[in-house]
Structure formats: structure tokens, C-alpha cells
Amino acid sequence: MTTTNDRGGSRRNARPDDEAAATDTPAATGNTAPSVSRRRLLATAGAAGAAGLAVGAGALAATSAASTPASTPGGAAPGNPASDSAAGGAPALTSLGAHAYPFHGAHQAGIVQPMQARMLSTAFDLTAGTGRPGLTSLMKRWSAAAAAMAEGRTPPGLTDDDTALDAGPSSLTVTFGFGAPVFAKAGLAARLPAALAPLPPFPEDALDRRRSDGDLWVQVCADDALVAFHAMRTLQRLAAGAATVRWQMSGFSRSPGATAQPRTGRNLMGQIDGTNNPKPTDSTFDARVFVPAEPDAGKGQPAWMAGGSYAVFRRIRMLLDHWDQQTTDRQEQVIGRHKASGAPLSGGAETTPVDLAKLTPDGALAIPGDAHIRVATPDANQGAAMLRRGYSYHDGLRADGSPDAGLLFVAFQSDPLTGFVPVQRKLARADALSVFIAHESSGLYAVPGGAADPSGYVGQALLEG
Numbered sequence: 001m002t003t004t005n006d007r008g009g010s011r012r013n014a015r016p017d018d019e020a021a022a023t024d025t026p027a028a029t030g031n032t033a034p035s036v037s038r039r040r041l042l043a044t045a046g047a048a049g050a051a052g053l054a055v056g057a058g059a060l061a062a063t064s065a066a067s068t069p070a071s072t073p074g075g076a077a078p079g080n081p082a083s084d085s086a087a088g089g090a091p092a093l094t095s096l097g098a099h100a101y102p103f104h105g106a107h108q109a110g111i112v113q114p115m116q117a118r119m120l121s122t123a124f125d126l127t128a129g130t131g132r133p134g135l136t137s138l139m140k141r142w143s144a145a146a147a148a149m150a151e152g153r154t155p156p157g158l159t160d161d162d163t164a165l166d167a168g169p170s171s172l173t174v175t176f177g178f179g180a181p182v183f184a185k186a187g188l189a190a191r192l193p194a195a196l197a198p199l200p201p202f203p204e205d206a207l208d209r210r211r212s213d214g215d216l217w218v219q220v221c222a223d224d225a226l227v228a229f230h231a232m233r234t235l236q237r238l239a240a241g242a243a244t245v246r247w248q249m250s251g252f253s254r255s256p257g258a259t260a261q262p263r264t265g266r267n268l269m270g271q272i273d274g275t276n277n278p279k280p281t282d283s284t285f286d287a288r289v290f291v292p293a294e295p296d297a298g299k300g301q302p303a304w305m306a307g308g309s310y311a312v313f314r315r316i317r318m319l320l321d322h323w324d325q326q327t328t329d330r331q332e333q334v335i336g337r338h339k340a341s342g343a344p345l346s347g348g349a350e351t352t353p354v355d356l357a358k359l360t361p362d363g364a365l366a367i368p369g370d371a372h373i374r375v376a377t378p379d380a381n382q383g384a385a386m387l388r389r390g391y392s393y394h395d396g397l398r399a400d401g402s403p404d405a406g407l408l409f410v411a412f413q414s415d416p417l418t419g420f421v422p423v424q425r426k427l428a429r430a431d432a433l434s435v436f437i438a439h440e441s442s443g444l445y446a447v448p449g450g451a452a453d454p455s456g457y458v459g460q461a462l463l464e465g
Ligand SMILES: C=CC1=C(C)c2cc3[nH]c(cc4nc(cc5[nH]c(cc1n2)c(C)c5CCC(=O)O)C(CCC(=O)O)=C4C)c(C)c3C=C
Pocket: 267, 269, 271, 272, 273, 274, 275, 276, 277, 314, 316, 317, 318, 335, 337, 354, 372, 373, 376, 377, 378, 386, 406, 407, 409, 420, 423, 424, 427, 437
């Protein structure tokens, strides 16, 4: 049996039951290694942060633990483990293509993993007549396909379109969410979490409802554009008859290897973005990002959301022509950090803790009162925090010639009422950045915990509980 990417043919024949057992369990994400690919694994990522696996060709070689990704979303890109050359087998995948994140685990993939280079975000609406059985069947099909593609296997249930032929999993993650309207449509109104109450209107919102909301939300991320397209297109094809696309958006981030050292990414305003995200090593991380394994019914968290999270999605256009007219000094005052280094205006380097009390020699606040980081910080919002995992987008030019570009803002939190909502309320009122951006679409989705193993599927506790 060869062990390279099965889209080339040979791995199509691999049988799960002839795989050797492996016991390594990536701990930090709670995601477990899929048994089907175990003999193909070159290594498991052991340390804190997002655990990943390398799917390689031929020889099974251990990779350096130091090369495993450990950064948070928005943080530095992973140094994906390199795969070994196959002796006499198919050529090895490059390190980028070989890297895999397990689909199965306590939490869904695509939340704590370091951001990949590409993201496709799609909302679906159930077709008329698709009730709970149809939705259950769809979630089973989607979960099986996502699990297979995350291992670089051909998705079951349809004739593959071959758009990812020859490619490895390329750090593919697929994340599923449920929007509020799906609960009534699927006869699950009694299970609607309180946290899925509609987001309040915020001043200056200019939302296009056709590009907002949706019954289901699917986030596909990968380090290769074809792999991401293949995964999303496959899921779309598998939805035929059960759900149709409501809106779809495409985002990008820095490609692994583009910088000399792995670094926090930049957004299209040129700022280093993601520095002060919660880190998996923070003692408060899980409480901020995930619903506990035993949800607190008193806080409106249903049992089926154990290990889940809530995703807020906003398409935020950047008024780049206006932004580019500002001096660098003014741009730094707007954010509260130096543009080149990402260091706070209170001093130090990128990761130096922000000193909001620091004064300049002439007695002014070093970080202005309306600077974005001062207004958004948990310290100014009763601890409200979220894990930001946004991607840039660029959809050409608008009718007036200005760039249709900005941020596909994605934030995961254990409860939007103690995460996004209070922070955005304050930003909409007091953030110096507001005049340079426009919120154009919005969505809020319950992202259930992960499927523990291949016998389950995402949303099972909701749909069968
Ligand atoms: C409601 C939440 C937030 C929205 C919407 C938002 C939009 C937005 N942000 C940037 C650029 C940066 N944001 C930064 C920090 C930051 N942003 C938020 C929240 C929202 N941002 C938080 C909670 C924080 C962290 C604050 C802190 O504790 O220090 C930064 C600085 C670097 C960083 O820490 O990530 C930048 C840059 C843009 C361009 C934008 C909308 C287009």
C-alpha cells in the first residue's frame, strides 16, 4: 500500500482496518487523530495550540516537534512539518500540502488552528420541505466528506470533481454552524439557544440582508486555493435538494513561508492584526471561546452546545482611499499601535502588554482615548473577549472606482452577549476607526462541538438529543 495523497489513485484503495493503531492524541484542540490515516501520519503535533498532522508519502518519518504550528488565529503562520521523500513511491507532498488537521475532536476544527492562507465562507438556506430528517442526513453527509477531505481522501457520496487532484489536505478545516432560522424550520424551536438572539442594530451598520444571516454556515479554510474550492464545492454539491447557497464570500491571509520568520498577519490597512487575541495557553481561553463540556442551563446554554462556540461573521469594507490619505502617524493614533512593528504606542515591541495609562511627555494619553485597541480591550468592556479569526477580501472595484476590499471579520466566543455585542456597541460609538470602515453584512451562528469520531457527525446532539 502506498501512503501518499489518495487523490492520485493509490490511497483510494486504502482500507481503514489495515491501518496501524496510533495512540498520539493532539491535546490542545481536543481533536483526535483519524484512524484511517494513522499509518500515513508522519507526526502528531503535541504541544499547546492547534494540533496538526502531516500526511506524507512513502516512508514514515518523524518530524520535528519544533516545526509544528503553535500560534493562535491571526498570529504567526505555522511552520508546517515537511514530509519525507518516498523511496520508490510517489513523490512526497510538499510540507504545505502534507499538513493535516483532524476533523474529529471535542471542538470543531477551524477555530483554534492557526489561520490558513484561504477562507471560503458560505451560508445556506434549507430548501422548502427539508425538515429535521433532511437536515440530519445533510449533516451526516457533510461531516463524512469534511473528515475525508481533511485527511486528503476522496469525499464519499459523489463523483469527485478532481479539482484538488494531486494535492494534499493543505491544513484544510471545515467548520459548521447553525443560524437561528434553522431551528424553527427543522422543528427544533425548543432548542434554540438564548445566545442566538438576533444581534442588536449598531449605529452606522449598512447591512445587506441578502448577504447576511442564513440557516447554516460553513467555513472552509486551507493553505491552497484549489483545496479550499474543492472542499466548499463538494459540500455545496452534497447539499443538493436539501439546502441552497444564500451567500458566499472568499477571503485570504498571508501564505505560509511568505515571510522570513512566521509573523502575525497584516490586514489590508497594513496593520499587524491579531496580536492581542486570546491564546490557547491563557487560563481564561476556554471559558472565553468555548461553551463548557457541561453547559450551564441557567445561563441559557443548552446541553447540545457542549464544546461548541458562537461565530459572529461581519463583512467590513475598508474605505481604503480615505485611509491612504492619512499620515502614518495619524493611522497609528487611530489603532493605538505602530504600523510597522505592531508595538503599542505606550512602548515596547509587538507583544509588549498595552499600557493604557501611559502619558506622553506633554501629558497626553500615549494611546488616544478613541484608539481602536483602547475601546476594544477586554479591560474596558467588563472582560468581554473573543477569538478573532478574520480574513481579508478583495472583490475588485466598486462603481465609484474604489476598492471593494476589507475584512471578513470572524469571531468565536462562548457567548456573543459577553463577547462581540458589548465590544461592537462601544466601537460603533467611540472608535476612531469607524470612519474608515463600513459593516456590510452580518451573521451569528451556533457552532456545535466537534464529532468525537467517525461514527458521529456535527450537530448530532442537537438533531438526535
Ligand atoms: C467587535 C469587535 C471588533 C471589530 C468589529 C473589529 C474590527 C476591526 N479591527 C481592525 C484592526 C485591528 N484590531 C485590533 C485589535 C482588536 N480588535 C478587536 C475587536 C474588533 N475589531 C479587539 C478585541 C482587539 C484587541 C484589543 C486589545 O485587547 O488590545 C488591532 C491591533 C492588533 C491586535 O491586537 O489584533 C488591529 C490592527 C480592523 C481593521 C477592523 C475592521 C475592518
